[in-house]
Amino acid sequence: MVEHAETPITGPPMPAVFLLLAAFFAPLVFATPCSAFLVPGNTSIGAGSRWEYDSNLGRVVVEMLERTEIPMEGGSCRTFYRWRLKVKGLAYEELLELVPGHLFTWERSFAAFGVMRTTYSYPRPEYTMPSPLPKAGRWAWEGLVRDGPLGVAPHTMPAPWPPPPPGLPPSPAGGSPPLPSGDLKSPGAANPSPRQANDPNTGWAAASGYVVGLETLEVPAGRFQAYHVHLERGDEFGTQEVIDLWVNPEIGVIAAEGELLWGGLPGKIQRLIGLDRLSVRLRQYELSRS
Numbered sequence: 001m002v003e004h005a006e007t008p009i010t011g012p013p014m015p016a017v018f019l020l021l022a023a024f025f026a027p028l029v030f031a032t033p034c035s036a037f038l039v040p041g042n043t044s045i046g047a048g049s050r051w052e053y054d055s056n057l058g059r060v061v062v063e064m065l066e067r068t069e070i071p072m073e074g075g076s077c078r079t080f081y082r083w084r085l086k087v088k089g090l091a092y093e094e095l096l097e098l099v100p101g102h103l104f105t106w107e108r109s110f111a112a113f114g115v116m117r118t119t120y121s122y123p124r125p126e127y128t129m130p131s132p133l134p135k136a137g138r139w140a141w142e143g144l145v146r147d148g149p150l151g152v153a154p155h156t157m158p159a160p161w162p163p164p165p166p167g168l169p170p171s172p173a174g175g176s177p178p179l180p181s182g183d184l185k186s187p188g189a190a191n192p193s194p195r196q197a198n199d200p201n202t203g204w205a206a207a208s209g210y211v212v213g214l215e216t217l218e219v220p221a222g223r224f225q226a227y228h229v230h231l232e233r234g235d236e237f238g239t240q241e242v243i244d245l246w247v248n249p250e251i252g253v254i255a256a257e258g259e260l261l262w263g264g265l266p267g268k269i270q271r272l273i274g275l276d277r278l279s280v281r282l283r284q285y286e287l288s289r290s
Contacts, residue, residue: 048288051252053280054220060087060280064288070155076100078159088273089113092260095150096128099160103128106154110262112269118262120237121150122205125160129209129229138210145205145235203236217246219255219281224248226255238263256280 047067053060062085070078078099085092095107104125111117127141212228226246233241243258261267261276270276 046288049286050288051285052283054283055087055278055280057087057278059283060085060278062086065093068155072099072159078155080106080154087278090269090273095154097125097154097160102130102160104160107150109149116265116269118264119149120235120239121146121148125154126205126207126233127160128207129231134211136211136213138208140206140208142204142206145203145237147201147203147237205233205235205239207231207233212244215246217255219283221254221282221284224251224254231258238267251282251285253280254282 047064049064051062053062063083065082065084068080070080072078076099078097081096081098083094083096089112091111093109093111094105097104097106105122105128106125107119107121109117109119122143122145124143126143126145127139130137130139209229209231212230214225215228216223216225218224224246226248229245229247231241231243231245233239239262241258241260243256243260245253246255248254257279259277262270
């Protein structure tokens with residue numbers, strides 16, 4: 001069944017939600033142990049869901065391409081999502097994993113006009129944020145990023161590290177300690193980067209974020225309550241991202257303001273057409289429910 005909507009849901013935020021976030025867009029979801037992508041009434045949102053936004057660059061379309069659930073011991077699931085953003089002949093795509101309490105990114109790709117594609121992947125997935133989303137929490141992560149696709153199905157790799165103790169920022173098992181929130185600098189000479197160690201296809205990456213608060217805002221689709229979330233990330237390949245999101249727990253991202261700059265040729269194309277900065281407001285959405 002496909003639900004078409006152009007009117008807001010204005011009920012209070014749900015206390016148990018998972019934030020499925022990618023670079024700019026993704027839904028905030030209500031989770032049960034093996035049905036991580038749910039909305040009120042226990043109706044799942046599946047592949048085929050679509051969000052349309054007004055933006056400073058024209059119409060932006062976001063689509064959920066696929067969702068796969070892999071059972072884990074104890075009755076929980078590893079849930080994988082692939083989503084895509086399209087605007088002006090350019091496409092941005094991510095492969096995410098949601099485990100109980102945490103969201104990770106395995107792969108990011110950028111394509112231009114169907115003739116060029118750049119992909120970055122994470123041997124240990126990048127930590128995106130905790131969930132349920134803390135009301136005033138902060139988080140930070142540091143790890144490795146590779147220039148190229150993952151090369152294997154992520155469900156064949158070990159599940160991401162378990163949740164950290166409450167109140168502590170997450171840190172990947174066996175990895176470096178997280179950077180302070182907002183500090184996206186790579187390690188110094190005492191801990192040289194893989195690129196400095198003659199591995200040009202691997203580099204350091206860092207990400208951080210925090211919840212600003214709960215706010216009310218109006219967009220073309222209506223008036224919504226939304227969580228205001230600030231995210232930053234960067235890596236040695238030249239990617240820099242600073243984004244503010246306003247997320248409604250029952251629909252997804254209502255508005256976003258941010259800058260996303262890729263290194264190399266993709267970054268040059270972004271700057272050429274002005275895609276390095278994007279400001280969006282939700283126009284309408286279609287939720288495919290399974």
